[in-house]
Amino acid sequence: MSFDALGLAPSLLQALASQKYLKPYPIQEKAIPAVLRRKDVLGIAKTGSGKTASYVLPILTNLEGRIMDKSRFISVLVLVPTRELAIQVNEVFHDFGSELPDMVRSMAVYGGVSINPQMKALYGVNVLVATPGRLLELVESKAVQLSAVEVLVLDEADKMLNLGFKEEMNRIFELLPARRQNLLFSATLSNDVKEINQFLLNDPEVIEVKAVEENIDQISQLAYFVPQEKKGPLLRYLIKENNIRHVLVFTSTVQKADNVTNKLRKNGIDAEAIHSKKGQNTRIEALSDFKRGRLRVLVATDLLARGIDIEFLPYVINYDLPRSPKDYVHRIGRTGRADAKGDAISFITPEDQHHFKVIQKKMGKPVTMIDSENIDLKGY
Numbered sequence: 001m002s003f004d005a006l007g008l009a010p011s012l013l014q015a016l017a018s019q020k021y022l023k024p025y026p027i028q029e030k031a032i033p034a035v036l037r038r039k040d041v042l043g044i045a046k047t048g049s050g051k052t053a054s055y056v057l058p059i060l061t062n063l064e065g066r067i068m069d070k071s072r073f074i075s076v077l078v079l080v081p082t083r084e085l086a087i088q089v090n091e092v093f094h095d096f097g098s099e100l101p102d103m104v105r106s107m108a109v110y111g112g113v114s115i116n117p118q119m120k121a122l123y124g125v126n127v128l129v130a131t132p133g134r135l136l137e138l139v140e141s142k143a144v145q146l147s148a149v150e151v152l153v154l155d156e157a158d159k160m161l162n163l164g165f166k167e168e169m170n171r172i173f174e175l176l177p178a179r180r181q182n183l184l185f186s187a188t189l190s191n192d193v194k195e196i197n198q199f200l201l202n203d204p205e206v207i208e209v210k211a212v213e214e215n216i217d218q219i220s221q222l223a224y225f226v227p228q229e230k231k232g233p234l235l236r237y238l239i240k241e242n243n244i245r246h247v248l249v250f251t252s253t254v255q256k257a258d259n260v261t262n263k264l265r266k267n268g269i270d271a272e273a274i275h276s277k278k279g280q281n282t283r284i285e286a287l288s289d290f291k292r293g294r295l296r297v298l299v300a301t302d303l304l305a306r307g308i309d310i311e312f313l314p315y316v317i318n319y320d321l322p323r324s325p326k327d328y329v330h331r332i333g334r335t336g337r338a339d340a341k342g343d344a345i346s347f348i349t350p351e352d353q354h355h356f357k358v359i360q361k362k363m364g365k366p367v368t369m370i371d372s373e374n375i376d377l378k379g380y
């Protein structure tokens with residue numbers, strides 16, 4: 001199956017080719033035709049499955065050729081749980097939307113940053129990607145009108161509910177016109193999600209797919225046996241000796257993320273940390289620099305790394321091993337996406353050894369371990 005057969009706008013096909021989307025992922029194969037037919041869709045899929053493009057591309061195709069008057073009435077509303085996801089989804093709308101002859105204007109809004117610039121910029125926006133709380137604030141201040149929304153997307157619905165957005169979501173639903181298309185994406189079908197599904201969706205097309213990242217076959221995994229105090233020198237050795245230009249490093253705590261970053265910088269390696277204690281703007285900037293290849297090392301904790309989505313990231317390093325095997329797979333799944341090859345390296349201290357065996361067993365794959373004792377780390 002190729003993208004050509006799915007009925008997308010021709011200008012999007014060109015954009016897909018230039019962004020190296022060679023063939024549709026399973027969720028795209030199924031969701032794109034359904035969304036084009038303006039069906040409601042329930043997609044059980046995680047980040048990594050290609051779900052974003054599965055709704056962005058057909059929504060843009062359906063908007064094509066429409067006269068977009070400039071106003072505060074938006075046509076498409078995408079609700080997301082976090083700022084990171086809001087930014088990411090908006091980028092996908094922007095990357096593809098700018099290829100259409102009549103440019104579709106999209107924008108991301110989220111809390112934690114000043115509201116005034118968002119209020120001003122909202123005029124003339126057609127597609128809005130928003131976190132629920134900030135959206136309601138913007139509605140209250142009349143910066144945006146929801147009464148002409150034609151398509152509602154709930155992305156990572158389970159996470160939105162887990163984060164306690166249920167009440168806000170219900171308030172938003174009440175502001176939407178009754179006739180509209182609803183697309184609901186969730187990693188799991190929890191009772192809460194089922195409830196929304198029943199209440200919101202009208203005879204939906206149900207699509208369930210496994211995340212692409214769960215296929216870890218194209219990722220080459222390696223572990224280094226290393227005492228805790230040698231982890232820093234080993235990290236610098238690996239980055240410098242292998243001339244690694246782009247790497248995501250995971251630590252277990254915020255403090256460690258800062259320490260690792262500072263040490264790398266002192267050794268002339270460009271690095272930035274993102275974690276919950278960093279200001280919103282700093283996080284956005286670091287992530288954006290890293291995505292664009294302007295930052296060599298991004299050091300992150302699990303929580304913040306969830307939303308990181310970078311194509312062709314060649315290296316992931318587990319400076320600290322995660323607690324759950326699921327997190328391990330999720331972390332290494334950051335690399336080797338979109339059929340690219342990736343390297344995942346884990347640092348294993350004597351205390352981690354047993355736990356790492358459990359991870360390998362759960363994953364069903366043994367990982368070669370190199371003893372760092374045999375590496376000359378002097379000078380690092």
Ligand code: AMP
Pocket residue numbers: 020021022023024025028046047048049050051052053309310311337338
């Ligand atoms: P998502 O699940 O939407 O977060 O997408 C996961 C990753 O896969 C993103 O980096 C996308 O850019 C990439 N991607 C999505 N669809 C395709 C495709 N058909 N071919 C190649 N890469 C894709």
